[in-house]
Amino acid sequence: MERIEYRNVIDKTDWKRGPWNDEPDKIQWQDAETGLACLIVRGPVGALCGYVGVPAGHPFHGLDYGSCPQSCGGDYCDHRPESSLDAHGGITFASGCSDLSRDRWEKWRSRKPELERDAKKYPSGDAAQSLKEWTGCFDNYEAWAERGHARFICHTPGPGEPDNTWWFGFDCAHAGDICPSMSRLGLRSMSGDYGEVYRDIDYVTAECQKLAKQLAARR
Ligand SMILES: [Zn+2]
Incomplete structure (x- = not known):
């Protein structure tokens, strides 16, 4: 390796x-x-x-x-x-x-509305941080997988x-x-x-x- x-x-x-x-x-x-x-x-x-x-x-x-x-x-x-x-x-x-599969990504991105709700309530909380960090990954599997490899x-x-x-x-x-x-x-x-x-x-x-x-x- x-x-x-x-x-x-x-x-x-x-x-x-x-x-x-x-x-x-x-x-x-x-x-x-x-x-x-x-x-x-x-x-x-x-x-x-x-x-x-x-x-x-x-x-x-x-x-x-x-x-x-x-x-x-x-x-x-x-x-x-x-x-x-x-x-x-x-x-x-x-x-x-x-798991960096497409299925896993689909599950992950389905949580976006929930994250957005939480981010509105707690603008410096974990949900807001996640949304910021993973921008561009909710609609792009390759971007998510690449970031996932690094994280x-x-x-x-x-x-x-x-x-x-x-x-x-x-x-x-x-x-x-x-x-x-x-x-x-x-x-x-x-x-x-x-x-x-x-x-x-x-x-x-x-x-x-x-x-x-x-x-x-x-x-
Ligand atoms: Zn034992």
Whole structure:
């Protein structure tokens, strides 16, 4: 899998300035040590999220992060991905690649009237932000899919590589982490004013490498 960096995808003009201004908003790469696919994607609050993908045949492939791969019957057993994998703040995501099909787009664009209603009520809310960001994508599937590739949890596999990767992810929007887009709302908490730390690309890359090593050990 080829390394791809997506830059200047997210509009950060009304965020406080910081390291995020010079960082990509998404990266895909193949971990050198384990060969596993990795992703970093900037999430909804501007904080980075890290993901490591396992191929079909891995014992955790297709498994929710709270489910036991052995169906041992024990509640909250130690076999579950969330209790046996360690990454920043814990594992908070397990899924296949985001669906970028035309069907998915049709469903997505059918929500436009709802978004418009909400945006009228809350002009600086999430719906208004979405409408602004995705302008031009409601009537153009290709534009949506292109933006989706730069924003969603999915990868572009190399020629001949399988695309049914199953992702385990963590986010860096926990207590003590800077969530850069929160500064837009004038919120002082989560913006670094109380000693929160921004988990940057280098940090999240290292966490992905650690997670890849743990997943590779379970093959
Ligand atoms: Zn179990």
